Amino acid sequence: MRRRGTWLLLLPTWLVLGMFFLVPLVLTLVLSLRQRGVYGGVAPIPDLGAYVTSGSFLGNYARSFAGIYAGIGWRSLWMAVLTTALTLAIGYPVAYALALRAPRRWKDLLLGLVVVPFWTSFLIRTYAWMFLLRTEGLVNRLLLGTGAVDRPLEILYTELAVMIGLVYGELPFMILPLYASLEKLDRTLLEAAADLGAGRVSSFWRVTVPLTAPGIAAGIVLVFIPSLGQFVVSDLLGGARSMLLGNLIQNQFAVARNQPFGAALAFELMAAVLLLLLAYAFYMKRKGEEVLL
Amino acid sequence: MNGPVSAGRWSRRVLAVHTAFIYLFLWVPIGVLAVFSFNTGRQTAVWRGFTLDWYHRLLANEALLAAVRNSLLVAALTTLLATVIGTLAALALRRPETPGRGGTLALLLLPMVIPEVVLGAALLTLFGALGLRLSLTTVVIAHVVFSVSYVTLVVRARLAGLDPALEEAARDLGAGPFETFRRVTLPLIFPGVAASALLVFTLSIDDYVVTSFVAGVGSTTLPLHVYSMLRVGVTPEVNAVSTLLLAGTIVLIVAAQRLMRVSSSEGDRT
Known part of the structure; x- marks a missing residue:
């Protein structure tokens, strides 16, 4: 391979991601600064100078921080934080068992059983919970059958259902990076801690957890970002009041026909995500770890 | 004690x-x-006996079959384009002196981490600005954008385990750059390339979020069709089509994992 021509190999990537990724993002930013037209679409700007000096170009952003929209934003943030915390709490022990306790010959199978859901259609994994949680679904039949309740619980189309769906959907994205860092853990350090008199609990919190911090950080990033922007789970499992940021954005483009407002919301979401990623990259660099995502 | x-x-x-x-x-x-x-029963929470009836009904569902055809076409084209583009990038990124290496790596990282709803909205904005009619073409473009990065990631991992001495030996023996690539490099990275192709196929055939923004009339894909089915309600037909999609994904992913494992264990040996 000629050394001088190497950049030619990158040309298709630059073209595709430039034209269909960077340019669209710039257009969306521009769109977010404009206003919706009377009949949908985008309103013309008769006097650019006045438009800028009056601050109208920030109108969509101002609107997104007021009233019901602020509420939706906070709820989305809260749901994403909760999902991340729950998947971490549930997933860490599983990754630990998988990396440090599972018998060697079972390891591939057990790992595969987490990897497959990782790649499996989110849509179908969400539908599985629609199927289980609805009023005449299996969960209610079991509860009624055992006499735990005397009439079916309304779980589907509630915030609880959204939470279950999110934790279920995101769990593999937490377990896999945790597993990767627990697998690399130098076990002699745990022995050293034991030799120096550390109990199980203190060696776990003072050796294992700090050493697997990069895996925890990666898991948090991998779960938090999709949870913050998702709309499928809340659309299918949530009720009318479970609208989250992702649904709101999708709604502005598909139904409400207020694309400038949708664009502003999309940009706020992206800004939040990029801030988190920058913090993550900075953290990993300080730890001397390679930023792998 | x-x-x-x-x-x-x-x-x-x-x-x-x-x-x-x-x-x-x-x-x-x-x-x-x-x-x-x-399950035989339509009221689906009670088991009433075994049947393949729901699968037979799927075969008679014209709209569903059209969606399957669309999905297969999109996934095949996406796989071809993304695998070629991503592999070329991975080859170029191998050399530290490649111009724009750092920028390209960052650029490739972004589509993987940006929320899908943002990518969908941005692409819809672009297609609107260009006056492009939403069709299978716009769907393929969108799918290529979010899958190129995965190809580069997987193929780069494979290339990292490659012994450069093998390619040097080929050159010393008089092979030109193209011949070295075709007869040495490509066969060695092939498991990684094939694994990434399977992953891209899976990503494409399963995608709902981005597709929902960029598909138009007549370009409904399988996940879009399934979504419209299950918004109406839970039916055994949806279970059947979901099961088929799940089974397909599992086969593809297990095959991709096998290929990647082959590639990493061979990489260890060299």
């Missing part, structure tokens, strides 16, 4: 039970979904 040992055993047991419970949590919902796709 017995205290800590039995405490350890006890904590191990709790860990094992928790892990088993989580595996059930991950797999029981999918399993139940699949089992009930073979």
Whole structure:
């Protein structure tokens, strides 16, 4: 391979991601600064100078921080934080068992059983919970059958259902990076801690957890970002009041026909995500770890 | 002396039970979904006997079959384009002196981490600005954008385990750059390329979020069709089509994992 021509190999990537990724993002930013037209679409700007000096170009952003929209934003943030915390709490022990306790010959199978859901259609994994949680679904039949309740619980189309769906959907994205860092853990350090008199609990919190911090950080990033922007789970499992940021954005483009407002919301979401990623990259660099995502 | 040992055993047991419970949590919902796709009863929470009826009905559902054809076409084109583009990039990124290397790596990272809803909205804005009609073409473009990065990631991992001496030897023996690539480099990275192709196919055929923004009339893909079915309600037909999609994904992913494992163990040997 000629050394001088190497950049030619990158040309298709630059073209595709430039034209269909960077340019669209710039257009969306521009769109977010404009206003919706009377009949949908985008309103013309008769006097650019006045438009800028009056601050109208920030109108969509101002609107997104007021009233019901602020509420939706906070709820989305809260749901994403909760999902991340729950998947971490549930997933860490599983990754630990998988990396440090599972018998060697079972390891591939057990790992595969987490990897497959990782790649499996989110849509179908969400539908599985629609199927289980609805009023005449299996969960209610079991509860009624055992006499735990005397009439079916309304779980589907509630915030609880959204939470279950999110934790279920995101769990593999937490377990896999945790597993990767627990697998690399130098076990002699745990022995050293034991030799120096550390109990199980203190060696776990003072050796294992700090050493697997990069895996925890990666898991948090991998779960938090999709949870913050998702709309499928809340659309299918949530009720009318479970609208989250992702649904709101999708709604502005598909139904409400207020694309400038949708664009502003999309940009706020992206800004939040990029801030988190920058913090993550900075953290990993300080730890001397390679930023792998 | 017995205290800590039995405490350890006890904590191990709790860990094992928790892990088993989580595996059930991950797999029981999918399993139940699949089992009930073979159920005779329409009122689907009670088992009434085995049937393949719902699968037969799928075959008679014209709209669904059209969506399957669209999805297969999109996934095939996306796989071809993304695999070629991503592999070329991975080859270029191997050399530290390649111009724009750092920028390209950052650029490739972004589509993987940006929320899908943002990518969908941005692409819809672009297609609107260009006056492009939403069609299978716009769907393929969108799918290529979000999958190129995965190809580069997987192929780069494979290239990292490659012994440069093999390519040098080929050149010393008089092979030109193209011949070296075709007869040495490509066969060596092939498992990685094939694995990434399978992953891209899976990503493309499963995608709902981005596709929902950029598909138009007549370019409904399978996930879009399934979504419209299950917004109406839970039916055994949806279970059947979900089960087929799940089975397909599992086959593709297991094959991709095998290929990647082959590539990493060979990489260790060299």
